[in-house]
Amino acid sequence: MATAIGTAVVMCLRGTSRTSGRGGLVVSDSAAAVREFDRHERDRWKGRASAYEASVGALCAFTAPLVLDAAGVAAGWRVIDAGTGPGTLARLAAERGALVVALDGERGMLELARTHLASAVFCEAVLPRLPVRGGWADAAVANFVINHLGDPPAGMAEAVRVVRSGGKVAVTVWPSPPPALQRLWGEAFDAAGVTRPEGLPRVPEDRNFARTPRGVTDLLCGSGLRDVDCETITWSHRTDLESWWSGPAGGIGTLGVLMRGQPAETVAAIRREYQRLANGYLNSDGTLALPTAALLAVGTVP
Ligand SMILES: C[S@@+](CC[C@H](N)C(=O)[O-])C[C@H]1O[C@@H](n2cnc3c(N)ncnc32)[C@H](O)[C@@H]1O
Known part of the structure; x- marks a missing residue:
């Protein structure tokens, strides 16, 4: 399917195959690990759009306007929202008067995003392949997406490819070591005595990056971006016990998948531990x- 957007044409293609980026084609072991990781990611997002939006989606929404500010998104800009999910950034960018192409590898996410925003072009696409002409966009943004790629440098290289010279690429990732919120579910599982699965697909060492300001800066610089800046944003996520529990209960994340395979009494034990630990963060x-x-x-395309 080809969709005309102004003078540009976005070819809506299916699937992905070529894996290139910093360092050229990846070697076979690494390429196999990348494929395995990406397959695992495709599976874990399938059918999870509503559960994601109600839990982690509300958390990710916090940085959405900050990402657009960092990229300088303004009226008339062509913006690519890669891994749009429920379309939070896409909607905000459209409200700023930008022309938005929202892409995601999970069809359910695109269907959900469409219910929030009519004025964007939605396209099923799996990074590291974006069906967009080189240099078409003024900015490409990816809010908590590159941490879901088997080959992050290839994903970044693709984001750089689709942005014009002088345009911006802005991304967010969760830091390591993880803050209290990111630790909470895992601590509840551990306290309930649930053994974490071993041997889950991992990003191969030669394609991975450190989840630190230095590591993310190096990733962006390695993709050819200039004037790279990385800042740590801290905040308190306002939610409630049920909304935050609905994440793992809805199968979100590795722990959500793990919980789905547990017997009812184990789920009840995780829930008890979650409630006990979450009490420490309860307001009156x-x-x-x-x-x-x-x-x-954020970085600038040379
Ligand atoms: C953590 S969610 C972030 C969604 C959205 N950016 C937000 O801020 O709420 C990650 C999103 O990236 C999508 N995704 C993961 N891997 C992808 C890939 N290789 N290509 C395209 N989308 C991908 C998932 O389907 C999901 O919608």
């Missing part, structure tokens, strides 16, 4: 304030 009005942080990085 019954809401939760979970301390969290994100790395926000």
Whole structure:
């Protein structure tokens, strides 16, 4: 399918095959690990759009306007939102008067995003392949997406390819070591005595990056971006016990997948431990304030 957007044409293609980027084609072992990781990611997002939006989606929404500010998104700009999910950034960019192409590898996410925003072009596409003409966009943004790629440098290289010279690429990732919010579910599983699965697909060492300001800066510089800046954003995520629990209960993340395979009494034990640990973050009005942080990085295309 080809979709005309102004003078540009976005070819909506299916699937992905070529894996290139910093250092050229990846070697076979690494390429196999990348494929395995990406397959695993495709599976874990399938059918999870609503559960994601109600839990982690609300968390990720915090950085959405900050990412657009970092990229300088303004009226008339052509913006690519890669891994749009429920379309939070796409909607905000459209409200700024930008022309938005929202892409995601999970069809359910695109269907959900469409319900929030009519004025964007939605396209099913799997990074590191974006069906967009080189240099078409003024900015490419990816809010908590490159941490879901088997080959992050290839994903970054593709984001750089589709942006014009002088345009911006802005991304966010969760930092390591993880802040309290990111640790909470895992601590509840551990306290409930649930053994974490071993041998889950991992990003191969030669394609991975450190989840630190230095690591993310190096990733962006390695993709050819100039004037790279990475800052740590900290905030308290306001939610409530049920909304935050709905993440793993809805199968979100590795722990959500793990919970789905547990017997009812184990799920009840995880829930009890979750509630006990979450009590430490409860406000007097019954809401939760979970301390969290994100790395926000931006660079300019040469
Ligand atoms: C953590 S969510 C972030 C969604 C959205 N950017 C937000 O801020 O809420 C990650 C999103 O990236 C998508 N995704 C993961 N890997 C992808 C890939 N290789 N290509 C395209 N989309 C991908 C998932 O389907 C999901 O919608």
